[in-house]
Amino acid sequence: MAGEGNFKEELRSQDASRNLNQHETAGHPHSRSLEMLLHRLRAVHTKQDDKFANLLDAVGEFGTFQQRLVALTFIPSIMSAFFMFADHFVFTAQKPYCNTSWILAVGPHLSEAQQLNLTIPQAPNGSFLTCLMYLPVPWNLDSIIQFGLNDTDTCQDGWIYPAAKKRSLINEFDLVCGMETKKDTAQIMFMAGLLIGSLIFGLITDKMGRYPAILLSLLGLILFGFGTAFVNSFHLYLLFRFGISQSVVGYAISSISLATEWLVGEHRTHAIILEHCLFAVGSMLLTGIAYSLPHWRLLFLVGGVLAIPLISYVWILPESPRWLMMKGKVKEAKQVLCYAASVNKKTIPSNLLDELQLPRKKVTRASVLDFCKNRQLCKVTLVMSCVWFTISYTYFTLSLRMRELGMSVHFRHMVPSIMEVPARLCCIFILQQIGRKWSLAVTLLQAIIWCLLLLFLPEELKSVTIWVLTLGEFSLAATVTVFFLYTAELLPTVLRATGLGLVSLASAAGAILSLTIISQTPSLLPIFLCCVLAIVAFSLSSLLPETRDQPLSDSLDHSSQMSFQKDVALDLSSDGSFRNKVKDMTTEDTSSDDMSEEAAKNVILNAQILRLDPYPVSNPALKQFNKEEANSQAP
Structure with missing residues (x-):
């Protein structure tokens, strides 16, 4: 009701200034009322979504609980990088x-x-x-x-x-003399695991919760990572790598979903950037350990031992209260929030806790089919899939190009990993200054520039080519960080993990395509495709809305509202068609069984505004509405 009162105050102030702006308004009789309608829609929706943000503010924006949560969820990223890139160090070339x-x-x-x-x-x-x-x-x-x-x-x-100075998979399973292709088979098997794991863990994370998905992925890292050290055949090694890849992508999806839903504002940005920095640290740790160990089995033994303490997460990791609310588990959500407040030594006002009620729309019925039914959600998923496909394809192409130049495996991993840390830290500045949308565009533009340079660099300038490749990976590292944060904020809570899983499918597809093209085509064609794909992704990213300083969406209604507001903005100059569109939407929305009372009232109010004359407050219908509202608020 307070929102309705604020809106009427805006109308009264408009009436007071009507005579001063009569000449301006006469040229555009409906523009001011329509702009107010847009402001009204955004204000109501933001207030509705900010209820949970207010709760998190009461809990403590970034207190002891959130700091511990960041440490718990992102430290395992070190082990994810360790197991993800281990393949590159266990196929040490041997002359047989x-x-x-x-x-x-x-x-x-x-x-x-x-x-x-x-x-x-x-x-x-x-x-x-x-x-x-x-x-x-x-x-x-x-x-x-x-x-x-x-x-x-x-x-x-x-x-x-x-x-041979080291024991590797090459001399362990004799992958020589016509068997060298099995090395590529291991990479393809790993990518296939990423592809399947993206879909499986995306669904698990949204259906069962962030907490069980994280535990399941950590269990996979421990079992498959530690167990790889004891395989007695190459086919069994491939099977274990397939399991590890699913655990790696599962943990990435579930941990980012959990952190996104627990943190607000800049703290969410800093936490996800920290996760990616730790991922780069894991890659550096792997390079150092692999360089010093004489046997490939010892590499997986060390990684498995380091991952064993992650079992303790069973007792200390929390569930996402947003996800609990969307699943109708109000009591559990309140308990988690109260526990977080107690750790931060805060007290949540009882009136804020009382606002946590079961959502009237049955969001638990959300499924992967909604990515086809919901226009806004479908657009976001397709654009982000294209971007992630481009990033993955380009990253692997540049990495394989570096290998073709004869660089050692330790150089190919250590130098880019060191440079990835400042690349990701730079994202803090650009995200705060220009927002998510333009940050993604800027980092993609940088990747385009470096790929274009690679096309025109002569082969004789080997050292310059290496530097350009390294700077290209630098730009892509920043792009990945922006991408994950932006995608998590664009997707609604009920389908956030599933959406991340779907776009990760595109990542695996891009990596597989890169491996295939590099092995069968001249060196310039893969780089040319990098340029083309990056330009397409850069163009499509302009279609996405900005999410900086915006509340997280919890349900599918948010996507529809965003799409509706965009249509309103595009049609401000067309009176009749716009009025018909809103009238049709009013009829459609008021017939919905799941629409709340407040939403219905807003639709009626919007429809009345659109029928106003050039001087809105003089309209009898609105006067009658104001009178009825005043009577309803009188004691």
Whole structure:
């Protein structure tokens, strides 16, 4: 009712200034009332969504509870990066030779060099061939030395790796001599896990809650990460990597959803940026540990041991109160909020807690089909999917391009990881200054510039190319940070995790496409596609609304309201068509069984405003409405 009173005060002030602005208003008889209608719609909706923000303010915007929540949810990001990029360090290149130990039966005292010289064919340049051997003969050693061996064949008894300094998957499972493609199979299997896990964990997080989804993904990290150290076949290794990838993407979706719904304003921005900085720290930690360990199994053992303490999250991690409210669990939501307030040494006013009531619209029925039915939600999902596809494709293309230049695996990971930290921290400034929408556009524009430079750089300038590739990854790191924050704020609570899962499908698809194109096409074509995709994503990002300083949407109604307000703004100059549109919407909305009493009153009020003459307050219908409102508020 206070909102209705404020609106009538605005109408009375308009009446007082009508004579001063008569000339201006005469040219646009309905513009001022329509602008007030837009302001009215935004104010009512913001006030409705800010009820939960007011509760979080009472709990404490960023007290001890929120600080602990950020630490609990984002520290595991270190382990996510550790397991996600471990593949790059367990396929250390090894030079193989056929196992010709059969000659030791006739010459047990032969040195390794003598054994290779007698049993391995040589290339014209004098180097030993890696995949051929001389067939065994029933001769004594002197005969073999005198006459030599002539018949060659492929390796019969496996391979040896004389120059190997580390034990890797290459010499563990003999991924050589035609088996090298299995390395790409491992990457594709990991991407397939990301693709499937995005959909599965998106649905789990929205259906079962953020808390169980986080626990399930952490359990997967521990079991599959630790268990990888004990696999006895390459196929089993692929299976465990498939499980790890699902856990990694599941944790990313569920943790960002939980943090987004517990934090407000700039604290949400800082927390998500911190998570991504810790992800880069995890990549640096992995590089350092992998460099010092002599065996690939030890790498997964160390990672599994570091992940075991995450089991304690079963007892200390909270659930999202927003999600609880949307599922009708009011009592549980109040308990979680009161606990958070007690940790922050705050007291929530009873009137704020009393405002937590079951939503009249049955939001628990929201499903993945709503991404097709809801126009605004569909647009957001498609645009963000295109952006995430572009980011993923471009990032992997630049990374694989760096590998083609002959850079060591440790350089390819350590240097970009170090640069990612300041790249993500820079997002704090640009997000505060220009908002989410333009921050995404700026970071995408930077990626376009670096990709265009790569197209025109000559191959002889190897050092310059490496720097441009590094700066391209720098820009993409900032883009990823902005993307996750922006997407989480655009999606409603009831389908936030599912939406993040759907756009993550596009990420996996972009990575798989990059791996496929790089292996089958010239080097310039993948970079050219990066430019084209980045330009398309840059253009589509302009279609998205800004979310800075806006309340989080909890239900699907928010998307419809945003779409309606946009249509109103576009039609301010057309009186008749706009009036018909709102009239049709009034008829449609008032017939809805799920519409609240306050919403119905607003629709009626909006319809009456649109029928006003050039001087709104003189309209008898509105006077009668004001009179009835005054009588209803009288004691």
